[in-house]
Amino acid sequence: MDSLTIIREFLDSRLEIAPERVLPEAKLDDLDVDSLMLAEIMFEFEDRFNLTLRRNLKSPRTVGELVALMDRLRSEQG
């Protein structure tokens, strides 16, 4: 499953955010994704793909940046 779909499903199930709002250019702040929920999303990827996220990762600000970060980690560690 591609990273954007995973993020959309996660935000739909946890925050009831309609998938059509989860666009690459959407800001995480505008979707009410705070730092805690961002950590939960990253945990979802760690858990699902057995990734290890470095502690000092730069926090993504948009859905697109989050997708790019997860795609990169999946390709590096997958």
Place this chain on the structure above:
Amino acid sequence: MTRRRVAVTGLGLVSPYGGDPADFFARLLAGESAIRFLRTDDVPRPLAMPFVSCAGFSADAMLGRALAGTLDRFAQLGVAAAFAAWDDAGFPRKEAVPDRESWGVAWGTALGGTLAYEKGYRDLWQRGRERLSPLSLIQGLNNAANAHISIQFGLGGVSMTHTVACASSAIAIGEAFRRVRSGEAPVMVSGGSDAPQAYAVARAWEALRVLASGDENTAPQSCRPFSVDRSGLVLGEGGAALVLEDWEHAVARGARIHGEMLGYGTSCDHSHLVRPEAAGQVRALEAALADAGLTSGDIDYINAHGTATAEGDPVEVAALRAVFGERAARLPVSATKSMHGHQLGAAGAVEAIVTVLALREQALPPTAHLADLDPACAGVDHVVTARRGQTLRAALSNSFAFGGSNAVLAFRAVA
């Protein structure tokens, strides 16, 4: 210091009977037990005991999925009860008004976020997972309920949780009452919540040999306070909240006043962790009467702590006999835990609501299943069937906790 009068303007519940306080009270008057037999699928040994569940409670529906997902069940029950009390008091959920910077929350829980941590242990040790969700810590915080209530209602004053075993929420209500009476806070949300179905918690209670015995057939009648054949208490989950408000503030906005809170007394037995002593309970009862400006002759009902343990019930009756003297024999007393079970840290708030509703409705709920009184518990007027059409002026609600911590709340009917 000028003492402000304290009105009870909001009542909220998440109970096994549902969330409507009037319906909850009607079920108690009808003697309807919410106790059922719980059997879990835990291996190698399931939990199998009489228990009280809020089976109809949907955290997603009450709180919204986003909020519900960040809370342990104890906090879900608590925030939902606070929502109900807040709505009942007629306050909008969240307003950026400066007034609310002094309004606060005093909450009670005995166990806090135990379920969240138990899930973590299961994930790590039982399922062999290497990591926990980042939310685990947030969900496990014992002050999660009071913090979320403050956030949801925009309350900028004191926000704290008291954890005093089975007296937790009675003490929380008492401390909230003092802040309103002193003028420090015109409005306080107070109450408690607990979810004691964590496996290790329930097994620990079982080990103490104070839980009522019962099976699928007998569970509803398994909690029999003051009865000669009582076998112990029944654990239950739940949340209960009251809005305490400066009387003039309540009148000025035309709020419905359910009752008046008059006093609060607390004490410690200072003798034993789990063996209660009448002398300590007497001090709490007398302190509550003195704080309320009442005498024993003013009290027309006692909602007893009455857990149905072998040791606790006679001690409580002895304390009532000592305080009420000759009048004790005519003093109506009931233990509604016989029907709604023991919600631990929420029990004091659940029973404070029962007491306020008894005064409001001028009706006394019974101690259910009390057919054969233990002679050691004699000497008060045990209410064994509902009494309606009473003349009830003031009432006390007792909470006597492990640790020897005692709390008594005093309420008065509104004319």
